[in-house]
Amino acid sequence: MPGRLEHKVAVITGAASGIGLESSILFALEGASVVMTDINAAALEKAEGLVKQKAPNAKVVSLKTDVSKEDEIKAAVDKAVAEWGRLDVMFNNAGIMHGDDDNALNTPEKIWDLTMQINVKGVWWGCKYAILAMRNNPTDESKGLHTGGSIINTASFVAVMGAATPQLAYTASKGAVLAMSRELAMVHAREGIRVNSICPGPLKTPLLMDFLNTAEKRDRRLVHLPMGRFGEAIEIAKGALFLASDDSSYMTGTDFLVEGGLTKSYVTPLGEPVLPPPTSLIN
Structure with a gap:
């Protein structure tokens, strides 16, 4: 039975870890040819090797890419077209959450x-060249x-x-991604180009866990989660697969x-979570 992305070509940014790596593996297993990109060349090389290990028959290449340029x-888009003649899926996933990001009074202008x-211009440029x-x-x-084709933009x-635990620059950037995605979706709908944003909840990924670096910070979030746990990157990857x-x-x-x-939560349930999180493809 053919995979859900059979014959399709995808570019995934931020592919060396977390959502991007899980998505790279999942897309490859579902038949896509994948260009993996990330700013961390060493991590990207290791990630490409893992994808090829998990999906031995997949067509996968990698390219060190700084999405702020x-x-x-x-x-990255040109590489996909040069390798396989087309681009069907652009997953603009790369982004940052800086530890110095705070509120309107304390967030440094440089942050x-x-x-x-990275979070807004990088997505804009990804959309621009994907559309072309x-x-x-x-x-x-x-x-x-x-x-x-399908463009997927990671928001939040x-x-x-x-x-009340502010990260103003990050929040504002992700709001911009939502607005940009909606507008591009309307502009390009009759060209057969779909543009959707995916909005993850708090995830147990290195990006967030490095930010929530104390038990107090983590517990401050967990109390508000109806399921009683952080999400897993694979759960977002499965959502991205659907959109792709x-x-x-x-x-x-x-x-x-x-x-x-x-x-959708006002008061969260009592008791411990019943269902365990899904198994990661990375392990």
Whole structure:
């Protein structure tokens, strides 16, 4: 039985760890040819090796990419087209959450600018060059391939709700991703290019766990999570797979929340979590 991304070509940014790595493995297992990108060259090389180990028959290449530089994002898209003749899926996943990010009074301007450069401009440029490539996709009816494609932008649950533990630059950047994704979805809908954002809840990934570096910080969040646990990167990867695949063919402009019910919660349940988190593909 063919995979859900059979014959499709994908670029994934921030692919060396967390959501990006889980997605790279999952996309490859589902039949996609994948260009993995990340700013950390050593981690990216190791991640590429792991993807090839988990999906031995997959077509996977990697490219060191700094998403804050437009020419490097263009190069990643160009590599996908040069390798496999098209681009069907662009997963703009790379982003930062800086430890000095605070509130309006204390966030340094340089942290604000850095966060916007990576989390907003990086996504904009990823969308720009994906759209240009997707417009030129050749049609192959026998493989179900057409002009157009799916763009997925990683936002966050903080883009739709406030918090008394501020990270202002990060929150503002993710709000921008939501607004940008909706507008691009409307502009390009009749070109067959779908643009959706995915909004993770708090995850047990290195990015967040490094930020929540004390038990007190972690407990401050856990008390608000209806499921009683942080999410796992694989759970976001599965959401991204849905948005990348033709299963979501009638979805565009969506803020796809994968947050364990957090944004719908008023009072959380008592007791311990019943269902264990899913097994990571990384291990």
